[in-house]
Amino acid sequence: DIQMTQSPSSLSASVGDRVTITCRASQGINNHLAWFQQKPGKAPKSLIYGTSSLQSGVPSKFSGSGSGTEFTLTISSLQPEDFATYYCQQYDTFPLTFGGGTKVEVK
Amino acid sequence: EAQLLESGGGLVQPGGSLRLSCAASGFIFDRSAMAWVRQAPGKGLEWVSLVLPGGGDTFYADSVKGRFAISRDNSKGTVSLQMNSLRAEDTAVYYCAKASGGTFPQSRNFDSWGQGTLVTVSS
Numbered sequence: 050d051i052q053m054t055q056s057p058s059s060l061s062a063s064v065g066d067r068v069t070i071t072c073r074a075s076q077g078i079n080n081h082l083a084w085f086q087q088k089p090g091k092a093p094k095s096l097i098y099g100t101s102s103l104q105s106g107v108p109s110k111f112s113g114s115g116s117g118t119e120f121t122l123t124i125s126s127l128q129p130e131d132f133a134t135y136y137c138q139q140y141d142t143f144p145l146t147f148g149g150g151t152k153v154e155v156k
Numbered sequence: 157e158a159q160l161l162e163s164g165g166g167l168v169q170p171g172g173s174l175r176l177s178c179a180a181s182g183f184i185f186d187r188s189a190m191a192w193v194r195q196a197p198g199k200g201l202e203w204v205s206l207v208l209p210g211g212g213d214t215f216y217a218d219s220v221k222g223r224f225a226i227s228r229d230n231s232k233g234t235v236s237l238q239m240n241s242l243r244a245e246d247t248a249v250y251y252c253a254k255a256s257g258g259t260f261p262q263s264r265n266f267d268s269w270g271q272g273t274l275v276t277v278s279s
Contacts, residue, residue, distance in 0.1 A: 081261050085201070092251055092269040093193075093201065104267055136201055140264035144217050145191075145203040 050140050051075050055148035061156040068124040070151045072137035077117055081141035084113055084122045087150075088133045096135075097122065127153070158183045158268035160252045165273030168242055172277070175239040176269055178252030189255035189263035192237050194248035195272075202240040204250070205237060209258040220246075242277045249274050 052075040062068050072082065080100040085093040095104045097113040102121060110125045124131055132155055137148040164176040178190070191206040203224040206215045213232050225238040235252060250273055253266040 081264070083265060086199075087267075092271050094269070095267045098256070098265045098267070099261075138201070138203075138266075140261060143215050145206070145264060147203070149200040150200045 050144055051078060051142055051146050053137055053139055053146050053148040054153050055135075055137055057151060058149060058153060059152040060125050061154050062131075062155045064127055064129060066127045066156075068127050068131075068153060070122045070135055070137075070153075072115075072120045072122070072148050074118040074120070074139055078118060078139040078141035081139060082113070082115065082120050083138045085136045085138065086131075086133045087136065093136065111143060124153075158254050160254060160268060160270030161268045162250065162252050162273040165250065165275045167276045167278065168230075169279050170243060170277055172242050173238070174275060175276070176239065176243065176250055176252075176273060178235045180233045180235070180252075180254065183254065183268075187234040187258050189258055190226075190228060190235040191253045191255065191266060192226065192235075193251045193253050193266070193269075195251070198224040202248075205254075206264070207235065208263060224243075231234075239259075239275070242275075244277050245256045247275060247277050 056071045064132045082100045084097040087093045101113045112123045134150045134152045159182045161179045192204040193252050207226045211228045223241045228235040252270040254268040256262045256265045256267045
């Protein structure tokens with residue numbers, strides 16, 4: 050199975066900060082990498098697919114990059130509605146696997 | 157806009173069975189793969205199962221293989237998860253997820269999620 054490792058597991062940031070979350074795959078995944086946002090008690094929301102493509106309706110403050118086994122999600126200017134937990138997921142190979150999550154908290 | 161509505165969750169004893177359903181609307185159902193993803197209390201996301209648009213191709217996590225069965229009814233726009241031999245570690249919120257298409261890689265790219273249904277396995 051492909052292991053997905055996110056770092057950090059949590060971070061504290063302020064409104065307006067630029068935030069970067071890293072996701073490492075245990076082997077190459079051909080850029081088949083997605084990012085999701087989840088708020089407490091809510092369903093995940095799809096943000097990015099194919100490493101860097103925004104899902105429809107997702108604001109451009111979110112961006113994804115990377116290749117090979119290392120990927121990043123960047124929020125250019127953190128807003129109050131962005132405090133949440135973020136998950137990466139590889140969909141190159143079954144079983145589909147998620148990272149452990151990164152909780153973005155208010156500083 | 158895609159809408160997914162799960163039902164069927166509840167409390168079940170270890171070794172028991174439960175059937176989850178997901179009613180889909182707002183998109184062409186038989187063009188999208190569908191999946192179930194679960195989240196144990198306080199834990200992260202875990203993919204459970206996926207079915208391709210035709211219904212004949214199904215995939216499972218090792219943790220549920222042989223116990224769970226996914227199916228879909230394209231005439232009704234529903235996807236189901238039959239869960240047998242339930243264990244305490246199956247306790248989770250189960251989310252229905254829609255893929256963006258029916259062939260790889262779109263068939264594994266989840267672009268919409270339901271609100272989830274809670275399954276509790278306990279005596």
